[in-house]
Amino acid sequence: MQFSELGLSAELLRAIGEQGYTTPTPVQQQAIPHILAGRDLEALAQTGTGKTAAFVLPILQRLTNPLIGQTGSPLQKVTHTAPRVLVLVPTRELAAQVLESVRVYGAHTGLRSLAVFGGVGINPQIQTLRRGIDILVATPGRLLDHLGQRTVDLSKVQTLVLDEADRMFDMGFIRDIRRIIEKLPKVRQNLMFSATFAAEVRELAHAVLKDPAMVEVARRNAPAELVSHSVIKVDQDQKRDLLLHLFAAHGWHQVLVFCRTKHGSDALARKLEQSGVRTAALHGNKSQNARTRALADFKAGKLAALVATDIAARGLDIV
Numbered sequence: 484m485q486f487s488e489l490g491l492s493a494e495l496l497r498a499i500g501e502q503g504y505t506t507p508t509p510v511q512q513q514a515i516p517h518i519l520a521g522r523d524l525e526a527l528a529q530t531g532t533g534k535t536a537a538f539v540l541p542i543l544q545r546l547t548n549p550l551i552g553q554t555g556s557p558l559q560k561v562t563h564t565a566p567r568v569l570v571l572v573p574t575r576e577l578a579a580q581v582l583e584s585v586r587v588y589g590a591h592t593g594l595r596s597l598a599v600f601g602g603v604g605i606n607p608q609i610q611t612l613r614r615g616i617d618i619l620v621a622t623p624g625r626l627l628d629h630l631g632q633r634t635v636d637l638s639k640v641q642t643l644v645l646d647e648a649d650r651m652f653d654m655g656f657i658r659d660i661r662r663i664i665e666k667l668p669k670v671r672q673n674l675m676f677s678a679t680f681a682a683e684v685r686e687l688a689h690a691v692l693k694d695p696a697m698v699e700v701a702r703r704n705a706p707a708e709l710v711s712h713s714v715i716k717v718d719q720d721q722k723r724d725l726l727l728h729l730f731a732a733h734g735w736h737q738v739l740v741f742c743r744t745k746h747g748s749d750a751l752a753r754k755l756e757q758s759g760v761r762t763a764a765l766h767g768n769k770s771q772n773a774r775t776r777a778l779a780d781f782k783a784g785k786l787a788a789l790v791a792t793d794i795a796a797r798g799l800d801i802v
């Protein structure tokens with residue numbers, strides 16, 4: 484199947500072509516027609532499956548072309564200042580990444596988008612919100628700040644996306660999400676993406692989604708394909724030396740290391756750095772700037788190792 488068979492507009496096909504993509508991934512093939520038709524959707528899809536484009540492309544299409552989706556009600560084509568699409572994500576990094584996708588795929592649509600998340604100044608976000616946007620990507624905490632200050636109006640939201648829903652639970656955002664959903668119009672399209680169908684995810688799906696189409700592209704609770712796992716048993720005090728040995732022996736140059744604690748990741752990052760491995764630590768105590776820079780440097784190959792707490796464990800797309 485080709486992208487052109489999905490009924491996407493010329494503007495979107497052009498942006499897809501500019502990315503060098505020709506074939507939609509399975510989640511895109513399955514999800515895009517349902518979303519274009521205006522249906523609610525529950526998708527079991529992990530990072531790396533192309534799930535972001537699976538919701539971003541049809542959303543852009545419905546915002547720009549009100550004639551599409553004959554079986555579902557098209558989104559209203561009215562010039563609003565308030566966002567018509569809200570994408571909720573669990574982490575700042577994912578918010579930035581989803582916004583990037585919205586901008587890349589929406590490059591020729593003229594739609595306006597913004598990501599709001601904590602750790603950076605709120606005033607630039609307020610100014611952009613005031614000028615008006617079509618698509619808002621947000622982490623729950625900062626969005627609640629904006630709601631509290633009445634700097635965002637969610638009364639025009641026609642489509643809600645809950646991305647990485649299972650991760651939202653892991654991070655304790657469920658009450659925030661419920662508070663945000665209360666502020667949305669009752670009639671809207673709801674899309675939920677999750678890497679697992681844990682019981683609480685099912686419960687939220689049941690509460691939020693209306694007669695959803697179901698899309699499943701990964702096995703339940705399965706790790707990403709193409710990843711092989713191995714375990715090395717070693718005494719606690721030998722862990723660092725072993726890791727250094729593995730770096731040296733394999734000539735590793737792009738390695739994500741997970742630590743349980745922020746302190747532990749700082750200590751390990753220092754140790755690696757001292758041994759000549761270009762390293763940065765990534766965790767919640769780092770400023771947003773430092774986190775963004777560490778990730779960019781890692782993606783660009785300037786760092787050989789990124790030592791992270793589980794804030795970076797899911798949803799990051801590093802190629």
Ligand code: AMP
Pocket residue numbers: 504505506507508511529530531532533534535536800802
């Ligand atoms: P995601 O699952 O949304 O995190 O996407 C994983 C990666 O796949 C990203 O780098 C996308 O840019 C890329 N991608 C998305 N759709 C396609 C496609 N149809 N063909 C090739 N790559 C894609």
